Amino acid sequence: MTGHDWSDVRQTLDRLAAAPEADEVFGAGEHGWELEPPLTPAELAELEGQFRVELPAEYRSFLLQAGRGGAGPAYGLFPPRRVDGRWAWEGDGADMTSPDSLVRPFPHTEAFNQADELPEHPDEDDFASAQEYDAAEETWWERHDAIMYNEAHFAGLLYLCHKGCALRDALVVTGPARGTMWADGTAEESGLRPLLADDGTPLGFAGWYRRWLDRATERVAGAGRL
Incomplete structure (x- = not known):
């Protein structure tokens, strides 16, 4: 994918x-329609060097031309910031992005739901005592978390915004789906899915x-006609 004109x-x-x-517009009260200043080329190079990746071109051009974060979908675009000499994206769930995760390829090219691999939840009626049921349920939840939050499913994802209720959108940085945007619905057990344009093609940044x-423009214009 090529860069983009954000002027x-x-x-x-x-x-x-x-x-x-x-x-x-949903989330406007959080980001206030403000974009933080763009990154300089030197800052972007330092960030990419720390994370050992080259960010997809459309997002790189946004960081350099438009801003590093702020006004954007839902509660706003997570900005990368340098703290104590280290870069990190900041926002609710932004800490899911790390140098170790970004350098590894995202394994999926089609929608995938980890919840499909979950074992059946234990039925209390199948146990002789409450203690036995509690032990089985604890084991089930341990298995649940191991399946739902297996780090392998989230490798290569750069988390960019929080939509509420622990639902987030992310940019694929590494792997065969590089450059496309995905929705992470793990919190509601709806899995991971590519975000699509109206014609069904994958959306880039x-x-x-x-x-x-x-x-947002249509929403504001429509509200003004009420």
């Missing part, structure tokens, strides 16, 4: 922020961000 984004965000109906920007 219009700040003007669009300023226009949305000035609209009386701006708070009609630019398509994902601009779809939000277009929908």
Whole structure:
């Protein structure tokens, strides 16, 4: 995937922020329509060196042209920041992205639900005592967490926003689906799935961000007609 021209984004965000109906857009109260300053080329090189990856082109161009984070889908785009000489993305769930996770390839190219591998939950009626049931349930939950949160399923994912209720969107940085955006519904046991455009093709970062920007614009315009 190639880079992208983001020269219009700040003007669009300023226009949305000035609209009386701006708070009609979900999450706007968190990010306030503000983008943090872009990264410098030197900062981006340092970040990529620390994480040992080259970020997909559309996201790289956003970081360099538009901003490092802030206004964006749901509660906003997680920004990368340098703290004590180390880079990290900041936000609810951003700590799921680490140098060890990004360098390993994301294994999936199609929607995948870890919950399909879960054993059947124990039935209390099948046990002679409450203690036996409690022990079986504890074992089941240990198995549940081992399956649902197996780190192998999340390798290569750069978490970029929080949608509420521990649901998040992520960019695939490493692996065969590199450059595409995925929804992580692990918290509601709906698994991992690629985000698709209206024509069914996978969304990259630019398509994902601009779809939000277009929908926010439509939402503000629609609210103004009420």
